Amino acid sequence: MTSLSPETIAAWTSLISVSTAVLDRIETALKRAGLPPLSWYDALLEIEKAGPEGIRPFELKARLLLAQYSTSRLLDRIETAGLITRRACDGDGRGQLVVLSAAGEAMRRRMWPVYAGLLAELVEHRLDAEDRAQLAGLLAKLHPNA
Amino acid sequence: MTSLSPETIAAWTSLISVSTAVLDRIETALKRAGLPPLSWYDALLEIEKAGPEGIRPFELKARLLLAQYSTSRLLDRIETAGLITRRACDGDGRGQLVVLSAAGEAMRRRMWPVYAGLLAELVEHRLDAEDRAQLAGLLAKLHPNA
């Protein structure tokens, strides 16, 4: 029987409930503002970071921790909304390159204040500078890379 | 323009990626073991804690941070699997009381080692006792109650 310390349980349950609650608040606020879901923001941001060269969907999938089919369909929806363009990738006939459109950049910028406002209210304001650094450090130890 | 400290951003992105990655590992492991999803575990545990008196669905909804319709349908599926019984609630004709069945308790117990094993590997082992206490404390400050 695997046994866990009470602190592990407390940390884990808080981790989940905090992330769920904050995500929920963000999604609700975006919806109320007539904006797309947070997943679009993350995608738009990664695509924007890739610049005019564009980014390959499999690369995006890795960065966003999404399943392959989720990436494919998320890009479908974002493309339908006119926020990206997909073009064939020369050098690899199987692939494509995704590039942000001007409307895509505008959309990401419109989403940011809503997102950042809630992070300020729900994260930044509840921790002092030392706490924030400590929390970031502790969570970094939990990254499942190793 | 709302501005956030780099530590806030780092803490938030880690919070999300860690919770996503760990949940993912847990869901995958449960599936591979032929067990139901983690959401069932959480529900079964809350129902078990309520004891033979049972628990009202709206109470469960609050504890699990679920939408009303999600709760209703989750209970449908769990009931279909024979893990709970729902009976009318005397004193409130609108309501019902959900009680864990023996099979439900057995299922929760079968799920626990898989769940706990991964929490041990991915959380407990990566932090020393002091880190765990600190992390739990910091996350407690982020609970959106206040």
Next chain:
DNA sequence: CTCTTGTGAATGCATATGCATCTATATGGA
């Protein structure tokens, strides 16, 4: 008692997700 309003729970319909599979191209070896 009756009417209005509030609350617990279910459900029809549209959209999103997960799984498995499929197509097309790439790559490495015989």
Next chain:
DNA sequence: TCCATATAGATGCATATGCATTCACAAGAG
């Protein structure tokens, strides 16, 4: 060159989720 295998990406089908609405009962006002 030809074949086997691997990788990028899309998609059909089943299941789950979100939204809005609905139904049933509760509670308080008159």
